[in-house]
Amino acid sequence: MTAGDNKYIAKTFFGLEDILAEELRQIGAEDIRTVKRAVLFSGDQFTMYRANYELRTALRILKPIGEFEAHNADQLYKRAKRFNWGNYMDVDGTFSIDAVANSQIFHHAQFAGLRVKDAIVDHFRERYDRRPNVKLDHQDMLLNVHINDRKVRLSLDSSGDSLHKRGYRLAAAEAPLNEVLAAGILLMSGWTGDRPLVDPMCGSGTILIEAAMLAARQAPQKYREWFGFMSWKDFDEQLWRKVKRESKEREQEIAISIEGSDISNNNLRAAQENIRRAKMDRYIRLRLKNFFSYKRPPSPPATLISNPPYGERLKEDDIFGFYKQIGDTLKQNFTEYDAWIFSAKREALKHVGLKTSKRIPLFNGPIECRLHKYELY
Numbered sequence: 366m367t368a369g370d371n372k373y374i375a376k377t378f379f380g381l382e383d384i385l386a387e388e389l390r391q392i393g394a395e396d397i398r399t400v401k402r403a404v405l406f407s408g409d410q411f412t413m414y415r416a417n418y419e420l421r422t423a424l425r426i427l428k429p430i431g432e433f434e435a436h437n438a439d440q441l442y443k444r445a446k447r448f449n450w451g452n453y454m455d456v457d458g459t460f461s462i463d464a465v466a467n468s469q470i471f472h473h474a475q476f477a478g479l480r481v482k483d484a485i486v487d488h489f490r491e492r493y494d495r496r497p498n499v500k501l502d503h504q505d506m507l508l509n510v511h512i513n514d515r516k517v518r519l520s521l522d523s524s525g526d527s528l529h530k531r532g533y534r535l536a537a538a539e540a541p542l543n544e545v546l547a548a549g550i551l552l553m554s555g556w557t558g559d560r561p562l563v564d565p566m567c568g569s570g571t572i573l574i575e576a577a578m579l580a581a582r583q584a585p586q587k588y589r590e591w592f593g594f595m596s597w598k599d600f601d602e603q604l605w606r607k608v609k610r611e612s613k614e615r616e617q618e619i620a621i622s623i624e625g626s627d628i629s630n631n632n633l634r635a636a637q638e639n640i641r642r643a644k645m646d647r648y649i650r651l652r653l654k655n656f657f658s659y660k661r662p663p664s665p666p667a668t669l670i671s672n673p674p675y676g677e678r679l680k681e682d683d684i685f686g687f688y689k690q691i692g693d694t695l696k697q698n699f700t701e702y703d704a705w706i707f708s709a710k711r712e713a714l715k716h717v718g719l720k721t722s723k724r725i726p727l728f729n730g731p732i733e734c735r736l737h738k739y740e741l742y
């Protein structure tokens with residue numbers, strides 16, 4: 366063990382940092398500090414396993430193993446080669462590199478990643494006359510190389526793959542919302558499963574499924590089978606089982622209704638399939654329905670959260686008219702609701718025509734979006 370062994374970086378989307386920090390607090394992480402698109406924390410192995418299994422708004426949990434400066438690719442290679450890679454994987458193991466660079470020296474992250482790959486291969490070859498192989502998934506070590514100007518940080522990726530892959534989505538509809546973003550929107554809305562929830566343009570059902578898991582206090586990764594740390598040399602299977610067992614003990618039944626609807630039969634079929642895979646069918650009701658003729662939603666107090674079309678298929682005039690109709694429908698049929706509308710079409714949101722009580726900027730990958738809250742009277 367060296368100092369810093371218990372330090373981690375939880376990555377997330379821009380705008381979700383504070384929500385993620387709160388989630389980390391709840392699982393017992395310490396020294397929590399938010400930075401752009403990430404939250405730093407410390408914790409033991411148990412906390413790291415819990416972070417991977419239970420955090421709804423983390424994309425990856427990285428474990429930094431070293432930092433150094435490199436002024437050119439040669440230095441990057443030499444310094445990376447000096448690491449004691451045998452601590453993390455065997456010569457007959459497999460690995461892969463994820464490189465991100467924001468640097469005047471290293472313009473191409475992929476090239477920097479290749480130099481580090483060479484360093485690891487040569488490190489082993491000089492000692493064993495053999496080399497480990499590169500494998501793009503389920504590898505023994507996924508190494509994250511982060512370069513900021515000339516500062517290089519190497520981290521092990523304990524998740525092994527993005528945590529938005531919960532294991533329930535197979536069927537995709539058009540423009541599905543990222544699972545991490547859907548969970549973030551739910552947590553931001555303050556909805557905890559204590560009142561009905563409606564998503565009247567539910568597409569493939571991401572908001573509904575994340576909501577059901579949240580209300581049931583079910584770990585978002587309950588059905589994911591593989592995490593990077595499972596291939597690590599120090600993987601503690603008993604401790605991992607304890608994480609899953611204790612999480613299961615916290616689960617609860619859902620007493621409120623969660624309703625989804627959509628105008629497209631195809632999208633509803635995708636939602637149905639995803640909901641079935643997430644084993645949430647008994648909690649979520651789906652209906653084929655045009656939002657604009659939505660009558661008799663569950664009695665308030667209740668929450669509506671939805672992610673309407675961005676207008677990929679609609680002309681600009683139509684999309685503005687569409688958002689105006691969303692506003693009219695909310696006003697007429699969703700009295701006393703808290704409504705949250707998430708859209709990448711910020712211009713269109715202006716046409717909803719209702720007073721917003723919150724406007725939250727969020728990023729869906731590189732796309733700047735807005736989450737608006739309307740309190741309807």
Ligand SMILES: C[S@@+](CC[C@H](N)C(=O)[O-])C[C@H]1O[C@@H](n2cnc3c(N)ncnc32)[C@H](O)[C@@H]1O
Pocket residue numbers: 538539540541542543565566567568569570571572626627628629632654655656657672673674675
């Ligand atoms: C951006 S997608 C929602 C994606 C969804 N959040 C997901 O994760 O898959 C917008 C959805 O609105 C639906 N839609 C469009 N017009 C509608 C209307 N008038 N009433 C109900 N649904 C509508 C589309 O069929 C589409 O599934």
